[in-house]
Amino acid sequence: MNGQMMQLPLLISSLLVHAERHHGEREIVSRRVEGDIHRTTYKELATRARRMAKALARLGVQPADRVATLAWNGYRHMELYYAVSGSGAVLHTLNPRLHPDQVVYIADHAEDSVLFFDLTFLPLVAAVAGRTKSVRHWVVMTDRAHLSKNAPADVVAKIPNLLAYEDLVAAEDDHYAWPSFDENTASSLCYTSGTTGNPKGVLYSHRSTVLHAYAAALPDALNCGSADAILPVVPMFHVNAWSLPYVGCMVGAKLVFPGAGLDGKSLYELFESEGVTLSAGVPTVWQGLLAHVEANNLRFSTMKRTIIGGSACPPAMIRAFGEKYGVHVLHAWGMTEMSPLGTVCAFKGKHAGQSQQERYAVMAKQGRAVYGVDMKVVDENGAELPFGSETSGDLLVRGPWILEKYFKGEGGDPLRYSDGDGWFPTGDVAKIDADGYMQITDRSKDVIKSGGEWIGSIDLENIAMAHPAVAMAACIAAPHPKWDERPLLVVVKKPGTDLTREQLLAFYEGKIAKWWTPDDVVFVDAIPLGATGKMQKNKLREQFRDYRLPTA
Numbered sequence: 001m002n003g004q005m006m007q008l009p010l011l012i013s014s015l016l017v018h019a020e021r022h023h024g025e026r027e028i029v030s031r032r033v034e035g036d037i038h039r040t041t042y043k044e045l046a047t048r049a050r051r052m053a054k055a056l057a058r059l060g061v062q063p064a065d066r067v068a069t070l071a072w073n074g075y076r077h078m079e080l081y082y083a084v085s086g087s088g089a090v091l092h093t094l095n096p097r098l099h100p101d102q103v104v105y106i107a108d109h110a111e112d113s114v115l116f117f118d119l120t121f122l123p124l125v126a127a128v129a130g131r132t133k134s135v136r137h138w139v140v141m142t143d144r145a146h147l148s149k150n151a152p153a154d155v156v157a158k159i160p161n162l163l164a165y166e167d168l169v170a171a172e173d174d175h176y177a178w179p180s181f182d183e184n185t186a187s188s189l190c191y192t193s194g195t196t197g198n199p200k201g202v203l204y205s206h207r208s209t210v211l212h213a214y215a216a217a218l219p220d221a222l223n224c225g226s227a228d229a230i231l232p233v234v235p236m237f238h239v240n241a242w243s244l245p246y247v248g249c250m251v252g253a254k255l256v257f258p259g260a261g262l263d264g265k266s267l268y269e270l271f272e273s274e275g276v277t278l279s280a281g282v283p284t285v286w287q288g289l290l291a292h293v294e295a296n297n298l299r300f301s302t303m304k305r306t307i308i309g310g311s312a313c314p315p316a317m318i319r320a321f322g323e324k325y326g327v328h329v330l331h332a333w334g335m336t337e338m339s340p341l342g343t344v345c346a347f348k349g350k351h352a353g354q355s356q357q358e359r360y361a362v363m364a365k366q367g368r369a370v371y372g373v374d375m376k377v378v379d380e381n382g383a384e385l386p387f388g389s390e391t392s393g394d395l396l397v398r399g400p401w402i403l404e405k406y407f408k409g410e411g412g413d414p415l416r417y418s419d420g421d422g423w424f425p426t427g428d429v430a431k432i433d434a435d436g437y438m439q440i441t442d443r444s445k446d447v448i449k450s451g452g453e454w455i456g457s458i459d460l461e462n463i464a465m466a467h468p469a470v471a472m473a474a475c476i477a478a479p480h481p482k483w484d485e486r487p488l489l490v491v492v493k494k495p496g497t498d499l500t501r502e503q504l505l506a507f508y509e510g511k512i513a514k515w516w517t518p519d520d521v522v523f524v525d526a527i528p529l530g531a532t533g534k535m536q537k538n539k540l541r542e543q544f545r546d547y548r549l550p551t552a
């Protein structure tokens with residue numbers, strides 16, 4: 001016997017319809033490439049998204065066609081989130097920090113038909129425009145006057161069929177009804193960073209996106225409500241800005257988009273001028289912000305929480321936010337293949353009475369699974385390790401917003417653990433404590449194998465990051481004649497500080513098992529960062545491939 005409830009599909013357009021009707025006056029503020037601060041509302045956003053949906057149809061975009069963006073976080077990008085997916089096409093958010101060859105590879109692989117881009121990326125677009133196979137229209141996300149004033153004619157000439165976003169919007173009226181279709185229809189496409197092999201596409205559906213947004217908004221997840229002013233620092237080209245553009249509509253929160261201004265000063269200005277209560281981003285961004293706030297002796301007057309994920313958040317950063325600035329850090333973990341949310345480190349009731357010290361120890365973990373994500377840790381034979389086990393193993397996940405297969409079948413069957421259950425292997429090495437808090441010890445390819453035992457590089461990096469003279473630290477495996485591999489610490493010092501190898505190694509004493517202590521430290525000017533702000537340890541390993549550790 002079936003239930004007798006309405007069969008309305010979970011569609012992304014329904015989020016916008018809700019926001020327009022119930023939160024129409026709520027503001028969306030953007031720092032624009034034009035240089036100013038732009039203000040709009042959900043009502044206006046909905047109107048312009050409908051116009052853009054009509055413009056897409058006029059450009060010949062059909063359901064399931066891929067429409068790409070190369071854009072910062074801003075209201076026009078948000079309009080495209082809804083216009084493209086809402087009309088039944090697939091929004092493909094390209095990462096503008098990639099090399100032009102990779103952009104060409106990904107755009108061809110996705111078979112993008114139209115590509116929208118911010119004026120900032122004009123040189124990149126000029127470099128790829130003659131090389132992509134399927135893009136029929138290039139649309140610069142500004143008005144024609146700004147384009148003429150700011151774009152060199154010889155660069156513009158390299159881009160065929162260049163259109164201006166505001167011309168497209170102005171040419172349409174907003175009489176448009178969002179179509180209804182199966183909720184399993186593809187809605188957006190995002191490529192993994194591809195540190196091994198070519199990037200692979202992850203194709204989200206309307207259903208997975210809406211369910212994920214519900215879960216993300218929950219109190220023990222990102223805890224978002226209509227009273228919040230949310231500033232997503234995490235780019236809209238990186239796993240849909242962790243779903244905040246969808247959550248914003250779902251709860252009617254004010255949204256504040258930073259555009260290209262991702263430096264500490266620009267971010268801080270927006271936090272304060274727009275009364276931001278919640279933000280989200282990778283640790284490297286927060287480093288810049290904290291450095292600015294510290295150097296200028298500033299305080300946050302409205303910001304209460306910030307979500308940090310994408311790579312391990314050093315406990316020293318969690319403490320700095322909490323103790324000096326009263327900002328609660330929510331450590332979160334996920335991946336492109338998981339839409340991205342997997343775990344968030346929200347306290348259970350039992351932690352209320354604990355000391356601050358104990359609470360910080362919990363906050364350093366990546367957190368508990370949000371409902372919708374099931375996870376387990378298995379040993380090398382695939383046997384499940386119980387919660388509370390001190391042994392780390394491979395972390396497997398499953399759920400309705402977790403990838404089943406990559407776009408066009410790349411990479412074969414990722415559910416290689418599928419013993420009928422279909423678990424996705426995350427490639428992370430982790431353990432889960434008795435309370436269900438998961439802690440990542442490493443990416444499986446970053447793990448250091450010393451004499452057959454594993455050393456977790458994240459723990460070693462976290463300790464180094466707690467040293468006041470360390471700006472950034474990466475721990476990698478270096479070849480060792482006796483132990484196969486031993487940890488080598490690569491460190492960027494904070495400007496104006498003086499730190500020696502011996503002082504830093506002494507800093508490890510008493511903090512970890514002695515045999516985990518790195519064998520050596522090298523000081524460098526910079527650690528290579530990937531397109532999503534993560535340390536590229538594969539590049540460091542390559543750089544230090546022949547490094548000779550002291551063997552005494």
Ligand code: AMP
Nearest residue numbers: 309310311312332333334335336440443
């Ligand atoms: P991406 O698909 O680019 O978002 O990368 C996903 C990977 O980033 C995960 O599989 C983890 O290795 C890493 N990651 C994400 N969040 C965290 C976190 N909070 N702590 C440690 N690693 C993380």
